[in-house]
Amino acid sequence: MAKNKNEGFVTQIASRAEDFPQWYTDVILKTGMVDYSDVRGCMVIRPYGYRVWELIQENMDARFKATGHENAYFPLFIPESLLKKEAEHVEGFAPEAAWVTMGGSEPLTERLAVRPTSETIICSMYSKWVQSYRDLPLLLNQWCNVVRWEKNTRPFLRTSEFLWQEGHTAHATFDEAQQETMQQLRTYRDFMEEALAIPVICGRKSEKEKFAGAFATYTLEAMMQDGKALQMGTSHNLSDHFARAYDINYLSREGKLEPCFTTSWGTSTRMIGGMIMVHGDDRGLVMPPRVAPVQVVILPIAMHKAGVLEKAEELRRELKAAGLRVQLDDRDQSAGWKFNEWEMKGVPLRIEIGPRDIENGQVVALRRDSLEKLTLPISGLADALKTLLDEVHDGMYQKALAFREAKTVDASTFEELSAGVQSGFVRANWCGCRDCEDEIKQKTGATTRCMPLEGAEVAPGAVCVHCGKPATTRMYFAKAY
Amino acid sequence: MAKNKNEGFVTQIASRAEDFPQWYTDVILKTGMVDYSDVRGCMVIRPYGYRVWELIQENMDARFKATGHENAYFPLFIPESLLKKEAEHVEGFAPEAAWVTMGGSEPLTERLAVRPTSETIICSMYSKWVQSYRDLPLLLNQWCNVVRWEKNTRPFLRTSEFLWQEGHTAHATFDEAQQETMQQLRTYRDFMEEALAIPVICGRKSEKEKFAGAFATYTLEAMMQDGKALQMGTSHNLSDHFARAYDINYLSREGKLEPCFTTSWGTSTRMIGGMIMVHGDDRGLVMPPRVAPVQVVILPIAMHKAGVLEKAEELRRELKAAGLRVQLDDRDQSAGWKFNEWEMKGVPLRIEIGPRDIENGQVVALRRDSLEKLTLPISGLADALKTLLDEVHDGMYQKALAFREAKTVDASTFEELSAGVQSGFVRANWCGCRDCEDEIKQKTGATTRCMPLEGAEVAPGAVCVHCGKPATTRMYFAKAY
Numbered sequence: 001m002a003k004n005k006n007e008g009f010v011t012q013i014a015s016r017a018e019d020f021p022q023w024y025t026d027v028i029l030k031t032g033m034v035d036y037s038d039v040r041g042c043m044v045i046r047p048y049g050y051r052v053w054e055l056i057q058e059n060m061d062a063r064f065k066a067t068g069h070e071n072a073y074f075p076l077f078i079p080e081s082l083l084k085k086e087a088e089h090v091e092g093f094a095p096e097a098a099w100v101t102m103g104g105s106e107p108l109t110e111r112l113a114v115r116p117t118s119e120t121i122i123c124s125m126y127s128k129w130v131q132s133y134r135d136l137p138l139l140l141n142q143w144c145n146v147v148r149w150e151k152n153t154r155p156f157l158r159t160s161e162f163l164w165q166e167g168h169t170a171h172a173t174f175d176e177a178q179q180e181t182m183q184q185l186r187t188y189r190d191f192m193e194e195a196l197a198i199p200v201i202c203g204r205k206s207e208k209e210k211f212a213g214a215f216a217t218y219t220l221e222a223m224m225q226d227g228k229a230l231q232m233g234t235s236h237n238l239s240d241h242f243a244r245a246y247d248i249n250y251l252s253r254e255g256k257l258e259p260c261f262t263t264s265w266g267t268s269t270r271m272i273g274g275m276i277m278v279h280g281d282d283r284g285l286v287m288p289p290r291v292a293p294v295q296v297v298i299l300p301i302a303m304h305k306a307g308v309l310e311k312a313e314e315l316r317r318e319l320k321a322a323g324l325r326v327q328l329d330d331r332d333q334s335a336g337w338k339f340n341e342w343e344m345k346g347v348p349l350r351i352e353i354g355p356r357d358i359e360n361g362q363v364v365a366l367r368r369d370s371l372e373k374l375t376l377p378i379s380g381l382a383d384a385l386k387t388l389l390d391e392v393h394d395g396m397y398q399k400a401l402a403f404r405e406a407k408t409v410d411a412s413t414f415e416e417l418s419a420g421v422q423s424g425f426v427r428a429n430w431c432g433c434r435d436c437e438d439e440i441k442q443k444t445g446a447t448t449r450c451m452p453l454e455g456a457e458v459a460p461g462a463v464c465v466h467c468g469k470p471a472t473t474r475m476y477f478a479k480a481y
Numbered sequence: 482m483a484k485n486k487n488e489g490f491v492t493q494i495a496s497r498a499e500d501f502p503q504w505y506t507d508v509i510l511k512t513g514m515v516d517y518s519d520v521r522g523c524m525v526i527r528p529y530g531y532r533v534w535e536l537i538q539e540n541m542d543a544r545f546k547a548t549g550h551e552n553a554y555f556p557l558f559i560p561e562s563l564l565k566k567e568a569e570h571v572e573g574f575a576p577e578a579a580w581v582t583m584g585g586s587e588p589l590t591e592r593l594a595v596r597p598t599s600e601t602i603i604c605s606m607y608s609k610w611v612q613s614y615r616d617l618p619l620l621l622n623q624w625c626n627v628v629r630w631e632k633n634t635r636p637f638l639r640t641s642e643f644l645w646q647e648g649h650t651a652h653a654t655f656d657e658a659q660q661e662t663m664q665q666l667r668t669y670r671d672f673m674e675e676a677l678a679i680p681v682i683c684g685r686k687s688e689k690e691k692f693a694g695a696f697a698t699y700t701l702e703a704m705m706q707d708g709k710a711l712q713m714g715t716s717h718n719l720s721d722h723f724a725r726a727y728d729i730n731y732l733s734r735e736g737k738l739e740p741c742f743t744t745s746w747g748t749s750t751r752m753i754g755g756m757i758m759v760h761g762d763d764r765g766l767v768m769p770p771r772v773a774p775v776q777v778v779i780l781p782i783a784m785h786k787a788g789v790l791e792k793a794e795e796l797r798r799e800l801k802a803a804g805l806r807v808q809l810d811d812r813d814q815s816a817g818w819k820f821n822e823w824e825m826k827g828v829p830l831r832i833e834i835g836p837r838d839i840e841n842g843q844v845v846a847l848r849r850d851s852l853e854k855l856t857l858p859i860s861g862l863a864d865a866l867k868t869l870l871d872e873v874h875d876g877m878y879q880k881a882l883a884f885r886e887a888k889t890v891d892a893s894t895f896e897e898l899s900a901g902v903q904s905g906f907v908r909a910n911w912c913g914c915r916d917c918e919d920e921i922k923q924k925t926g927a928t929t930r931c932m933p934l935e936g937a938e939v940a941p942g943a944v945c946v947h948c949g950k951p952a953t954t955r956m957y958f959a960k961a962y
Binding site: 045046053070071075076082095096098100102124140 | 516518519520523524525526527528531532534535551552553554555556557558559560563575576577578579580581582583584585586592593595602605606609610621625626628630641642644
């Protein structure tokens with residue numbers, strides 16, 4: 001749907017340094033990832049954005065299935081009475097629910113929430129399905145849409161409707177639920193590092209920031225290029241809280257009726273927003289190769305010359321057969337215009353092939369991440385490109401990791417904390433008190449992100465960076481999306 | 482989640498001849514395909530049912546992509562004013578819409594329909610995206626949930642919420658839209674025949690039965706084992722009706738502003754209901770191999786004997802590596818109990834392997850469709866099973882086709898029509914008038930299903946089977962789900 005204009009696209013994108021939010025908006029709209037709709041707070045995910053989601057789904061789904069999870073589908077609507085059974089949960093979610101009150105022309109006797117998350121409806125089914133210890137563990141996942149009525153929305157990052165997966169499992173013991181919670185957190189981390197090339201800090205949320213109704217929430221936090229944190233996913237140990245509220249009990253091997261212990265864990269289209277804000281540059285998107293809709297674009301040079309298009313098409317077929325996601329751009333546009341477009345779209349590798357290249361049996365390749373040019377022999381090109389895509393992936397990951405490390409400081413005073421959260425993450429000793437947490441947020445705009453899985457211990461006698469009371473943990477602080 | 486009881490499951494299923502609706506309910510509940518939920522009219526699709534949907538999606542999605550379609554995602558909610566722009570469309574869908582009227586604790590200024598279908602929201606976006614003939618054709622598809630507030634619901638067949646795909650395309654001319662409509666109809670037919678083993682009659686709907694707002698609706702009709710018709714999918718040529726209502730115009734090559742011509746086409750989880758009712762028998766499900774969650778189940782006989790389990794597991798790995806969906810049932814249950822369970826679940830091939838089989842280098846295979854037993858050598862088993870699965874598929878298709886043909890009659894009198902629709906499909910000459918259509922329905926309970934793509938022509942002088950006026954077409958009549 002690109003218009004036939006010879007304008008440079010790149011000049012239309014705000015620079016990250018000058019206006020990061022505008023840069024983000026420019027990039028997602030102008031690359032055809034997403035569009036605004038007539039429906040307040042809801043986004044339209046266009047093919048170039050949706051293809052990323054499909055590739056994310058494929059990759060994650062295989063990981064879930066490899067650890068014994070199966071997919072299922074539960075109703076979109078949740079009766080208000082069902083939502084209310086877990087007290088903390090309804091308090092957390094009812095204020096942002098969209099309510100269906102009419103079916104056709106008839107008012108409903110009980111209003112229905114459009115699911116903001118599905119613990120309640122799924123737990124009510126688990127209570128039917130789980131009878132004996134033989135029915136455990138019950139390991140299900142669901143890919144679906146959810147709705148949270150948001151005031152301030154931004155495509156991918158926070159929208160009233162979004163797409164996600166939510167896993168829900170039931171176990172015989174607290175320990176098994178905790179193991180599952182941590183296993184899924186690791187699965188998420190591996191996916192984010194291995195597929196999105198995003199380094200994440202894994203840790204536990206504070207009591208204030210945990211999921212409504214959970215015993216403990218674990219999170220994966222990534223640093224965006226403006227130094228802010230984005231919560232990329234969460235994994236909750238719900239202990240027996242939901243099992244008791246929704247009557248999920250099982251007869252143990254010893255014949256005793258026991259409550260189950262459940263978990264839930266979710267990631268969403270929000271990850272696409274994170275991918276864009278971690279890797280993009282002033283020319284536009286930089287797509288991590290393993291979820292890039294197009295991994296390699298072939299641009300024929302001097303297309304009208306005999307044999308060029310034929311050779312380009314031959315290459316395309318060869319690379320496709322080798323399993324690469326490849327596109328041949330034979331549109332009647334200038335090379336410069338195409339360079340701009342594909343750079344903006346963030347395609348990891350661009351291949352140029354012209355008459356002289358064909359003569360020499362080679363192509364010119366450009367890495368989108370480093371803008372480095374290479375000359376590659378046509379013979380064995382598919383394998384060379386696969387290796388190169390892995391190098392691009394590794395390079396992007398290392399670059400993001402180095403950025404995060406450079407922007408993360410250890411604060412021993414409140415002044416250091418206040419200064420640090422202006423441009424990145426801050427690690428500090430913290431007391432763990434809710435009041436202190438609220439005051440830090442009020443004074444700095446930063447929230448607690450997580451107590452890291454590794455390195456949360458404090459030295460004997462350590463005190464809170466803000467209130468000076470005894471510290472109980474190291475905590476990451478940051479401004480966040 | 483099967484309980485450890487040594488009861489025969491089979492006796493718990495009603496027979497098709499005695500009570501077909503009860504048979505259907507027994508089968509879908511007892512095989513773990515689906516469950517009822519606390520939400521009126523909404524189903525829970527359990528893993529064994531959802532896996533069929535995943536396999537359907539995978540198969541269809543590849544076909545859509547092969548013909549140039551891309552996936553996208555549009556909002557769940559449709560503002561009432563947007564729904565109202567196409568007059569016939571709103572009349573058709575507003576009476577069965579679920580309405581969101583509250584966001585959190587605030588009443589909305591405009592109520593939102595939960596999408597019953599997405600022409601309106603998608604067309605409103607197409608109006609932004611299509612400017613020039615270069616933007617055409619626009620070929621998108623969406624996998625999502627939709628809601629139609631139904632009074633009488635049955636899992637898979639008619640539920641308030643269901644899962645489906647809806648394709649939406651925009652073209653420069655009526656002819657191109659018509660070609661797309663027919664191409665997608667053929668894609669559906671091929672899928673249903675090649676993957677679900679269901680023969681379908683393709684044809685055009687009457688004016689009364691067509692999609693609200695369409696120029697023409699084409700349908701795929703399958704015969705269930707009770708002789709009733711199930712509409713398995715539809716493909717609509719919307720002409721310029723929606724393009725005019727939603728302002729989808731393009732600048733032609735000649736520089737003239739022209740309206741687009743659009744199509745839409747959809748299939749849903751309803752196909753799973755059709756698959757069950759076409760192929761099942763009194764022992765339970767009979768799964769068509771290409772969408773069967775488990776294609777081959779391995780049952781070790783005399784499991785405790787040395788080497789049996791090891792050999793069974795070796796076979797499982799071998800078959801899995803060959804690309805078969807295979808499961809080894811090593812649960813501590815009697816062989817008879819397992820036979821019943823897997824027969825009820827409709828797994829196409831059952832493999833028994835015991836000490837003597839291992840000695841003889843063979844296994845015993847049972848075809849679920851014909852209940853025929855075969856002895857197969859272990860060497861080269863994977864290939865033999867693949868061939869066998871193709872034979873099962875073909876056998877199931879031919880059986881369903883023969884059944885339909887045996888239950889289809891050509892009626893030349895109204896008495897023949899009335900009698901014929903009691904047990905199957907009736908082909909007859911018809912006038913094409915709405916009043917006549919209504920009267921036939923009132924008198925017989927049968928509706929017009931379609932004017933077949935092949936053989937709809939009537940002989941000169943032919944008259945309507947009901948009213949005696951000149952006939953304009955051959956028409957299929959049947960009672961329908």
